[in-house]
Amino acid sequence: MENVTVVEHPLVQHKLTIMRNKDTSTASFRRLLQEIAHLLCYEVTRDLETEMIEIDTPIQKMQSPALKGKKLVFASILRAGNGLLEGMLDLVPSARVSHIGLYRDPETLEAIEYYFKAPSDIADRLVVVVDPMLATANSAVTAVDRIKRRGANNLRFLCLLAAPEGIKRFQEAHPDVPIYTAAIDEKLNEKGYIVPGLGDAGDRMYGTR
Known part of the structure; x- marks a missing residue:
């Protein structure tokens, strides 16, 4: 699929098998989930721009690469997105954080917003939207809609x-x-869950039903 990267690293796939x-x-x-987030974060940030800066090592001065631009x-996407968020912040602790509170209507499966908070200068930053499951994509589409309305124009999911x-629904929007x-799984079932999937990521993270 175009514009879709599947991270097939053996450690990712092994850990995913245990989670399933x-x-x-x-x-x-x-x-x-936190460990996989570390590995996925490497991939989603692989092409970040760097610039050479001068530093002092214990031996001498040198030019060395550092991330360029704003953090x-x-x-x-609450609540399950926080499982990925925590792992990613381990690697990029200086990143700013936005929270988008959405819940899925059990009848229509549409995403309903109940909370939104984002940095005021989000338009000047790369935004990585995180949620463990891209099922119907209603939550993902709604979240990206909301962030774009705030001014963001450089996004990854x-x-x-x-x-x-x-994937089809998200890419259309x-x-x-x-x-x-x-991983890209087989299909959705009649309740909008990914098959074979791993169940409800939020419930499995927090021990709820």
Whole structure:
């Protein structure tokens, strides 16, 4: 699929297999999600621009690469997005954070917003929107709509699992936003869950039903 990057690193796939297992504990699921977030973050930030700066090593002065421009924004779709967010902040602790609170109407499956907070200068930054599951894509599309209305124009979407239906819907709405994922699964079921998937990521992270 165009504009979709599947991160096929063996460590990502191994950890994802453990997360899919229904017998994996809440604590293990949460830890694995954070570990996978580290690996996915490397991929989504692979082409960040750098510039040479002068530093003093213990031996001598040198020119060395450093990130150029303003810090990133990680935009977490609540609540499950925070599982990826925490791992990504381990690698980029200086990143700004946006939160988008959305819940899925159980009847229509449409995303309904209940909270939004973002940096005021988001238009000047690369924004990585994170949510473990790209299923119907209703939440992802709504979140990116909201961030674009704030002025963001350089965005990427990062998820753990994606369904073909969700990718199609997202790309129809936001063809300019590349998708990064660890796997593309078979389909959605009648309830809008990814098959074979791993269940509800939020429930498995927090031990809720």
